[in-house]
Amino acid sequence: MTNRDTQTVLQPVLINRLDSKIQYLNQLELAINNNQVSKVYELLDSQKFNEQIRQREHADSNAHLSVLVSDLQNDIASFLAPELIGYLTSQFDFLTFNPVQDEPTLYDVYIGDWWNHRQLGVLDILSASLTLDNHLISELTATAKLPDGGTLDDIKIQEINKIIDGLEGFLSDNTKRSLELRVIEDQLAELISNKAGLFGRGDKLTKQSLEKKRELLLATQKRVPEVQNKLDEQQKELLKLEKLDVLRQLELQAIFTTFTDLTSFIGALEQIYVSYIHALQQKN
């Protein structure tokens, strides 16, 4: 068999494969040209589309075709993002979506627009799917199970408040201690000046007792900076815990304005792709 013969035999297969790629690109071009967003998603991942939208089990992958536009992912994401973000905002009006810098395919998703709002996950525009922060979800799940008004860190907060009360008490007693110290020093000075060194047994005992008290007070006063530092630390820790509690409460409040429970919220997040494509299809 000559080279030419070999070429002739292989030609149809190759042309077929090229044809399928050209056809894929043509379809994608047409879908984009006609703003057929649902079709674009189908072309980007036909296996997912067939399995999840058309309910066909074990559908074939078209990864060998979609790889053709892998260098255009950012542009395709920029094309798809506004509509997807618009849809998600209408369905989850308490979520905020911020584009990830230099990553047009990704959006950071936050719950709420309040100070220090926490990130719920990352939205992938090309797969219309959300990767959730499991730690946050498990915290919310635990909080939702608590009785009304209960918080995850209740006990810790109570303990820290007790510690803070004690430390503040110690610091507020400092004025009293300073006055006491001054009185003792005056008494000692008087004892020394009156007796000019000739202490009787009673005076010696008084002096010793005053000196012991002074020593104790001075030692206690020396602890003030250390106690102040500890108080600052505890107040910081308290603020951290209270902030987290407030965030969890606000997050749950926001979720429950739209969803009856956390499970249906998480379910809705996991079904973004399906619900979005269905919404697009209904629109058309």
Added chain:
Amino acid sequence: MDNFKIKNYSEQLGKDLRLFDRLHLLIDTLGTTENLIEILDVLQKILDFDSHQSKMVRIDNPFWFPDTHWVTLAFAKFAMSASLSTTVVTLPQAQKVVELHFEEWPNASFRFTKAPLAAGGYYLEETAQNLRVLYWDVVRRRFYLDAQQFATLVQTEALQIAGVEALATFQKRLTAIAEQLAEADYDIVLPGSDTANQGNLVMTQKDLSADILDALFVSAAKQQFILKRIQNEQTGAEIAVGDVIIKLLQQRVDGGHAQWHYDIVDDHQKVTIYTLLQQLPFFYRWYMGNLNIVALKDKREVFVD
């Protein structure tokens, strides 16, 4: 033994009497004039009056009053002309300084005390709480609000009971007095007291730590208010309180620092930051807890305890 010369005695007596006659004229003018520039002029002359220039005639009896008395009386004239709400001047028994009673705050009284400053000047204080409202320096023409103590004062029971309208009336009175003094070339600093100027109220310190904003977030949330992020052409946070918005905004300044300020947004221009401090316990607690940082920047150097 010196000779006693009747003529000399008579001349000195005449000088002394003329000195007191001048004081009499000044006090008479203070009582009768409505011209505010004249009040300032007369007050300054009364404060400059030195009774020790009189060699023979002495006023040392219950009718001799200190400078603070005359400053309070002169201020009363400004307060009266600045507001339709009446100002009553009383002299409490056994006191040497009159007290001012503003109609809007029936349970509070005010008078001036001497500021312990080399530069002189006087503090207007609420008498029951000893809380300062302002500093008045007649000589150097300075009129400054003590933003820290005024914030505390508006939270006291006497002023709380009187309510929002009363506070608004008092603030209008202060603003109107300041306008009059501005005509006499006074340096006026009354941060946050004018309902028409509630933007760019600068905080005392630059660079707020995240902890301070976290504390406001937690404090507000406990009262069902939400501190929200601001992310547009401005950077900061805000709390909506009905129709009013408290904004905390930062601006980059030299040296890599951020200067923070409040914008109180009220389309009706009825509230000031002090109204909010009076009406929102969470805001007041946070403000007082971080006073040296988040209080309005005022002329702290003249407010000495």
